[in-house]
Amino acid sequence: MKSKSPWDSLRRTEKSNVLTRREFLKSSAVAAAGMASIWPTIVPASVFGANTPSNHITVGCIGVGRMGLGDLREIMGFKQARIVAVCDVDSKRTKHARQLVQTHYSKQSQNGSYKGCAAYGDFRDLVAREDIDAVSIVTPDHWHALPALAAARAGKDIFLQKPLTLTIEEGRILSDTVRRYGRVFQVGSQQRSESNFRSACELVRNGRIGKLLTVKVGFGTDPPTGPQPPMPVPDWLDYEMWLGPAPWAAYTEKRVHPQNGYGRPGWLRIADYGAGMITGWGSHHNDIAQWGMGTEYTGPLEIQGQAEYPKDGLWDVHGAFSIEYTYAGGVKVICTDTRKNKQGILFEGTEGWVYVKRGHLDANPKSLLTSAIGPDELHLYKSNNHKANFFECIKSRAETIAPVEVAHRSCSVCLLGEIAMRLGRKLKWDPEQERFTNDDEANKMLSKPMSSPWHL
Known part of the structure; x- marks a missing residue:
């Protein structure tokens, strides 16, 4: 791994049960070969009826451990959002998170089935997907800056758990990058809400x-x-x-x-x-x-x-x-x-x-x-629900309660x-x-x- 550029995709084996970027680009051919059950290139509107994925903010969850799983469950509670990918370096946690997502959305679908959530072991593969609007990053602190920077440069809006970064230098670069690329950003300082x-x-x-x-x-x-x-x-x-x-x-x-x-x-x-x-x-x-x-x-x-x-x-x-x-x-x-x-x-x-x-x-x-x-008198920014504020701002392009x-x-x-x-x-x-x-x-x-x- 260490001989490669950090922004090149890492190859994964079938044992890891995740998709590489190359596999993503070949997803149409894979689906034709009978792999559509892992992740279809297009989810038909008939799966959700009026709630077709094209009407939702598509979200990829990077980090689905102790805190990340809680944020994932919270995101699933918003009708305007749709989780389409999960990622973690622990494949047991990735498998569990993917199952939770697909079970949740299967209950909402007309045919009682949903297979539209991909699983990854490398955040770069998730961020490379052009159909993902926003990411939720809930990783150890030393893994905050790099996925967030990659997401901003890829045009994703970002929810990042606190603390923002491991160092002050990382924080300055991240703040400048988010603003340079015009992304909606919210940190998990939910006390503001x-x-x-x-x-x-x-x-x-x-x-x-x-x-x-x-x-x-x-x-x-x-x-x-x-x-x-x-x-x-x-x-x-x-x-x-x-x-x-x-x-x-x-x-x-x-x-x-x-x-x-x-x-x-x-x-x-x-x-x-x-x-x-x-x-x-x-x-x-x-x-x-x-x-x-x-x-x-x-x-x-x-x-x-x-x-x-x-x-x-x-x-x-x-x-x-x-x-x-x-x-x-x-x-x-x-x-x-x-x-x-x-x-x-x-x-x-x-x-x-x-x-x-x-x-x-x-x-x-x-x-x-x-x-x-x-x-x-001075009235401070009012938000009654932290995640709702994030999704509202994605649609309005306004600044979040915790920018x-x-x-x-x-x-x-x-x-x-x-x-x-x-x-x-x-x-x-x-x-x-x-x-x-x-x-x-x-x-x-x-x-x-x-x-x-x-x-x-």
């Missing part, structure tokens, strides 16, 4: 708590684990493709995801594939902090942090932590684990406070909870905190140039090298 978070931010931005002084953000952390022995790679896992741009490392189950079931995967706790909870939960809560401060298109000026890191073992992301961000105007964001700050976001001002987390909104004075935002540049800035806040925690010293940041002004070592941490042949 929950009314309590929007209400909290509107109260703050309309001055209901006076001058904003401090924002306190809290969320949990992951425990470490001990050393793990190398294990044989399962037949159903394309481990080389799973590693992709990350450094080579011996396979062990807790490095990747459970061999059986859809439990929480080990890669979430390994720095080569993600930054830990600072981007896991941080991408949600720091995004709301940014929204409430009105800093969605900028970032902090100074960052200092500290954290506990495991001394050995496979899982090496941060444990207990504390980060202080300083924004223009002197507003402080204090982001810590839940031993110091409670779960959620607390906005503190000169005349009161607003606290918000999932399913809960509180304030002091209590009268703020019934304070209406007037017609001449790519906002996602990049929120993810950057988290990654800046990670760099500060690693270095253990105060850093000064230029949010316009997206460079540290006082630390060359920190600037080197804005990007990570990719293993050949992968590149941005």
